[in-house]
Amino acid sequence: MSKVNDLYVIGNHTELKDTLRQQISESFNLLEVSINDFKKIHAQIIIVANQDDSTVDLVQSALAEFPSASVVCVNGVEDFDLLRSLNRLGVTDFYVIPGEELILKERLEELAQDYARRDLSINESEGFKRGGGKVFAFYSGSGGTGKSLISATYAQTLKLESTGKVLFIDLNLQYGGAETYLGIESNRTIIDLLPVINELGEHHIRNVSERESHSELNVLISPKDAEMAEKITEDFVLRLIRASKRNFDFIVIDLPNWMDEKTLMALEESDRIYYVMDVNTVSMRVLKSVESLFTRLGINTKEKLEVVINMKSKDTELTKKDLERFVSYPVAAEIRRDYKNIQAKINHGEPLRKEPKEKKLTPFSKDIHKWVNSMLK
Numbered sequence: 001m002s003k004v005n006d007l008y009v010i011g012n013h014t015e016l017k018d019t020l021r022q023q024i025s026e027s028f029n030l031l032e033v034s035i036n037d038f039k040k041i042h043a044q045i046i047i048v049a050n051q052d053d054s055t056v057d058l059v060q061s062a063l064a065e066f067p068s069a070s071v072v073c074v075n076g077v078e079d080f081d082l083l084r085s086l087n088r089l090g091v092t093d094f095y096v097i098p099g100e101e102l103i104l105k106e107r108l109e110e111l112a113q114d115y116a117r118r119d120l121s122i123n124e125s126e127g128f129k130r131g132g133g134k135v136f137a138f139y140s141g142s143g144g145t146g147k148s149l150i151s152a153t154y155a156q157t158l159k160l161e162s163t164g165k166v167l168f169i170d171l172n173l174q175y176g177g178a179e180t181y182l183g184i185e186s187n188r189t190i191i192d193l194l195p196v197i198n199e200l201g202e203h204h205i206r207n208v209s210e211r212e213s214h215s216e217l218n219v220l221i222s223p224k225d226a227e228m229a230e231k232i233t234e235d236f237v238l239r240l241i242r243a244s245k246r247n248f249d250f251i252v253i254d255l256p257n258w259m260d261e262k263t264l265m266a267l268e269e270s271d272r273i274y275y276v277m278d279v280n281t282v283s284m285r286v287l288k289s290v291e292s293l294f295t296r297l298g299i300n301t302k303e304k305l306e307v308v309i310n311m312k313s314k315d316t317e318l319t320k321k322d323l324e325r326f327v328s329y330p331v332a333a334e335i336r337r338d339y340k341n342i343q344a345k346i347n348h349g350e351p352l353r354k355e356p357k358e359k360k361l362t363p364f365s366k367d368i369h370k371w372v373n374s375m376l377k
């Protein structure tokens with residue numbers, strides 16, 4: 001595992017690399033690598049010292065391999081075309097050396113400190129350290145199973161109980177819904193990202209997202225409009241998720257229960273799919289047909305699908321054991337039915353969670369709390 005003051009340098013420009021070594025090797029450990037070494041390293045800060053047509057490709061490969069890394073470009077001359085292309089990839093750190101070594105050094109120190117903080121705050125689990133933000137998509141073949149309420153509360157709990165940066169994205173583009181569960185009213189929606197989608201950076205996402213007032217969770221709200229929903233393409237979804245991964249630790253996505261290119265894209269890009277269902281014969285049959293749909297679409301369910309049992313109660317028709325006999329997916333959590341408490345909060349326009357380490361959690365919130373904590377450990 002690399003230390004945060006390890007800076008990986010790629011690129012073909014010997015003179016630039018020499019200057020770098022003279023200027024910053026006192027404060028940082030400079031490691032020269034080539035694209036072929038990418039698989040062997042875990043880079044957090046990459047300096048691109050390159051000066052020909054291959055720069056953009058090089059940056060793109062670095063971002064693809066290390067989505068959470070910061071890429072800093074150095075160049076011998078001002079190059080606005082290059083700068084613009086880099087901006088489009090979300091890279092804004094561009095320095096001309098010699099000349100700007102001082103601000104370059106300051107920026108690198110700032111980035112290194114950022115990573116040191118993040119390393120301390122995010123749990124030790126390997127899975128969550130590598131490759132930037134983790135994407136959790138909530139899906140189900142049926143409506144009304146609790147996807148929106150559970151995903152919203154899950155995201156809120158993650159934000160309250162960890163120090164990670166958490167983003168909630170409502171991809172129910174036609175109907176929305178999650179904002180009601182979070183007590184948010186807003187005119188800003190995901191649609192506002194359309195004009196900047198090709199150069200999406202953290203500040204865009206932060207500007208357009210709402211902050212849930214208790215947890216400070218960042219929320220991208222659905223336009224709740226069929227016509228607007230049409231304007232969002234699968235390419236938009238891909239870019240949004242990739243940019244989110246670069247800038248957040250956890251990305252929670254609430255999906256509609258129909259399958260289209262956008263849903264498919266989100267499912268493909270996610271690290272884990274939580275399939276929300278209550279356990280009865282009908283929902284098991286739906287799960288089976290979703291499973292065969294996923295197989296046809298080439299979505300690898302074996303590695304990333306986990307079942308979330310909702311509406312658990314004494315009088316449910318079937319149990320977790322019955323489900324486990326029927327499918328091979330792990331059960332990530334069981335969540336109790338809790339109409340009274342949930343309805344009261346929703347009617348007051350209040351989110352289910354309000355502060356960290358709350359004492360009196362209702363059964364629903366308690367079950368989600370337990371699940372999130374076990375995952376963070």
Ligand SMILES: Nc1ncnc2c1ncn2[C@@H]1O[C@H](COP(=O)(O)OP(=O)(O)O)[C@@H](O)[C@H]1O
Nearest residue numbers: 143144145146147148149150311336337338339
């Ligand atoms: N565990 C639960 N106990 C009681 N009511 C629930 C539970 N989970 C969800 N609900 C309720 O079920 C309804 C549908 O939930 P929702 O999250 O909107 O479903 P989906 O997004 O899957 O269509 C909502 O009114 C919600 O409050």
Ligand SMILES: [Mg+2]
Nearest residue numbers: 147148172177
């Ligand atoms: Mg929903």
